[in-house]
Amino acid sequence: MSILRSQVYVWEFPVRFFHWVNALAITILFLTGMYIGHPILDTPGEAVGHFFMGRVRYWHGIFAFIFMANMLFRLYWFWAGNEYSKMRLWKKEFWRDAVTTFKYYTFMTREHAEHVGHNALAQLMYFFFVWLGGLLIMLTGLAMRGGSDPNGTIQTLFGWVVPLLRNEYQVRNLHHFLAWGFAVFLIGHLYMVFRQDILDDDGTISSMINGYKFELSSQNNKKARP
Amino acid sequence: MSKSETYYQWARRKGVSRRDFFKFCTLMGAMLGLEATEFPKIVSALQSKPRLPVIYLNLQECTCCGESFLRSSHPLVSDLIFNMISLDYMEVLQAAAGKQAEEVRLKTMKDHPGGYILVVEGSVTLGNGGVFCTIGGVSTTDILKQTAEGAAAVIAYGSCATNACVQGAYPNPTEAVPIRRVIKNKPVIDVPGCPPIAEVITGTIVHYLTYGEIPELTNQGRPKAFYEHRVHDNCVRRAFFDAGQFVESFDDAGAKQGWCLYKMGCKGPTTYNACAITEWNDGVSYPIKSGHPCIGCSENNFFDNTPFYTHLAKIPNNALGKDVDQVGMDVVGVAGLAVVAHAGMTAVVKHGEKKAKEGSKP
Ligand code: SF4
Numbered sequence: 001m002s003i004l005r006s007q008v009y010v011w012e013f014p015v016r017f018f019h020w021v022n023a024l025a026i027t028i029l030f031l032t033g034m035y036i037g038h039p040i041l042d043t044p045g046e047a048v049g050h051f052f053m054g055r056v057r058y059w060h061g062i063f064a065f066i067f068m069a070n071m072l073f074r075l076y077w078f079w080a081g082n083e084y085s086k087m088r089l090w091k092k093e094f095w096r097d098a099v100t101t102f103k104y105y106t107f108m109t110r111e112h113a114e115h116v117g118h119n120a121l122a123q124l125m126y127f128f129f130v131w132l133g134g135l136l137i138m139l140t141g142l143a144m145r146g147g148s149d150p151n152g153t154i155q156t157l158f159g160w161v162v163p164l165l166r167n168e169y170q171v172r173n174l175h176h177f178l179a180w181g182f183a184v185f186l187i188g189h190l191y192m193v194f195r196q197d198i199l200d201d202d203g204t205i206s207s208m209i210n211g212y213k214f215e216l217s218s219q220n221n222k223k224a225r226p
Numbered sequence: 227m228s229k230s231e232t233y234y235q236w237a238r239r240k241g242v243s244r245r246d247f248f249k250f251c252t253l254m255g256a257m258l259g260l261e262a263t264e265f266p267k268i269v270s271a272l273q274s275k276p277r278l279p280v281i282y283l284n285l286q287e288c289t290c291c292g293e294s295f296l297r298s299s300h301p302l303v304s305d306l307i308f309n310m311i312s313l314d315y316m317e318v319l320q321a322a323a324g325k326q327a328e329e330v331r332l333k334t335m336k337d338h339p340g341g342y343i344l345v346v347e348g349s350v351t352l353g354n355g356g357v358f359c360t361i362g363g364v365s366t367t368d369i370l371k372q373t374a375e376g377a378a379a380v381i382a383y384g385s386c387a388t389n390a391c392v393q394g395a396y397p398n399p400t401e402a403v404p405i406r407r408v409i410k411n412k413p414v415i416d417v418p419g420c421p422p423i424a425e426v427i428t429g430t431i432v433h434y435l436t437y438g439e440i441p442e443l444t445n446q447g448r449p450k451a452f453y454e455h456r457v458h459d460n461c462v463r464r465a466f467f468d469a470g471q472f473v474e475s476f477d478d479a480g481a482k483q484g485w486c487l488y489k490m491g492c493k494g495p496t497t498y499n500a501c502a503i504t505e506w507n508d509g510v511s512y513p514i515k516s517g518h519p520c521i522g523c524s525e526n527n528f529f530d531n532t533p534f535y536t537h538l539a540k541i542p543n544n545a546l547g548k549d550v551d552q553v554g555m556d557v558v559g560v561a562g563l564a565v566v567a568h569a570g571m572t573a574v575v576k577h578g579e580k581k582a583k584e585g586s587k588p
Contacts, residue, residue, distance in 0.1 A: 147456050
């Protein structure tokens with residue numbers, strides 16, 4: 001049984017670039033953040049010779065800004081990118097697809113609709129964990145950073161977050177809580193990627209490097225590319 | 227003492243030299259974070275304006291703020307604070323009692339409509355119509371409303387007044403609320419802390435006299451000159467924090483070396499207060515300097531974010547019963563299990579499909 005498959009260029013370079021920068025930034029942010037919360041290593045000797053915690057906080061800040069710039073760039077690419085780079089939560093088809101995909105994942109139906117890009121459920125996960133969670137973690141993070149420079153720009157722009165959550169202790173708490181959202185997301189994400197690649201043999205994994213996915217050629221005409 | 231006496235006249239009468247008076251003015255200017263060019267304005271204000279009458283109310287509280295206030299650091303400052311807040315009415319210190327005392331309050335209110343400052347220590351209670359705290363048979367909520375009516379500004383002095391402090395902690399049986407919740411039509415200046423730093427009051431009064439308005443406030447409604455910095459950002463132990471040197475127990479070698487108290491439950495990283503700068507008892511020390519972690523007493527709901535001696539990241543969340551990182555790890559664990567289960571299910575289903583296909587083929 002041979003299935004004709006054709007190559008489709010799905011993930012443009014900016015999307016792949018965003019993806020890997022994001023992956024790197026989130027990993028480093030998670031690890032440095034957890035260390036700031038729970039400093040487990042002990043530095044011996046005199047304090048003058050060390051700046052370990054200071055450096056961890058420094059890199060946490062650097063990657064936080066990389067993460068933010070990257071997300072802003074991706075926001076722009078929703079507008080500038082190809083069909084697969086978009087997220088259209090307001091469309092009826094989106095929610096119809098969400099239902100079919102849900103049925104597929106819960107084994108209620110055997111086959112799923114072919115997706116070269118993301119299915120609706122995947123997009124919803126991105127929306128909640130990466131975009132909404134990301135937005136909140138940025139706001140809480142900026143609010144905490146801003147406190148160090150009371151008359152600085154960051155404090156002026158994001159100082160309102162602290163009174164909104166009553167006190168900075170809660171800001172910190174929420175920041176930690178959201179960080180775990182990224183960990184949960186990663187587990188689901190990796191699992192779904194491998195699963196998809198194995199079951200449909202469509203090159204999902206390699207597509208994040210070279211941008212190409214495979215689809216049944218009969219589907220080609222149905223989804224005309226812009 | 228005539229009511230129209232200026233601060234300067236009053237100080238001179240009390241035997242304060244002109245030199246000391248100037249010292250006081252510069253000290254206040256520095257404390258308020260003003261430029262040196264602004265100092266003459268303070269001098270002329272204190273020389274020309276009559277003393278501002280101040281009414282000091284003690285509501286639902288423990289008087290620790292009052293105690294702190296009496297021990298304010300600089301002797302000159304403390305002397306001036308005392309008299310600056312003119313003590314037209316302050317239950318703890320006034321000689322008068324009962325009806326006599328209340329009359330003094332009412333008289334000040336009548337003589338200076340819109341011209342006195344109201345300092346409030348303690349929270350008000352809303353539960354059961356405010357019966358949990360009454361003075362002379364009147365609920366403190368009503369007294370506060372009545373007294374604030376003609377005040378130029380209200381200073382909520384202490385954590386009780388700014389965030390209901392201990393009595394406002396869960397489950398808050400008396401429904402204690404901060405002053406801000408009751409006084410809506412007057413400028414309210416929050417001076418949190420349990421107790422707060424006394425100099426803030428003099429600073430605020432001097433500022434009001436000099437500029438005719440209340441000082442600039444932070445986004446949490448506190449005088450910026452005192453509350454804009456985190457304790458952590460000016461802490462004497464900060465070098466040890468940045469180096470990664472933490473006290474693990476109160477009697478270890480690190481504690482003797484003066485290492486950072488982060489792991490001992492220090493709330494300095496989330497607390498905005500002037501302790502690390504102004505310090506206490508004539509600038510002798512403040513809790514962290516003396517080896518005790520900051521309990522974050524100036525922050526809203528600080529008494530709910532306990533225990534005090536538990537590392538910040540390990541304090542159990544009130545709603546979840548565990549600290550957030552523990553909860554996070556649990557959720558990750560559940561997600562992992564779910565993935566394994568789903569993968570297993572997929573394998574079973576796909577295997578079944580394959581078998582069915584093979585079965586139907588030949
Ligand atoms: S003792 Fe507290 S406030 Fe001081 S550096 Fe350590 S954590 Fe920060």
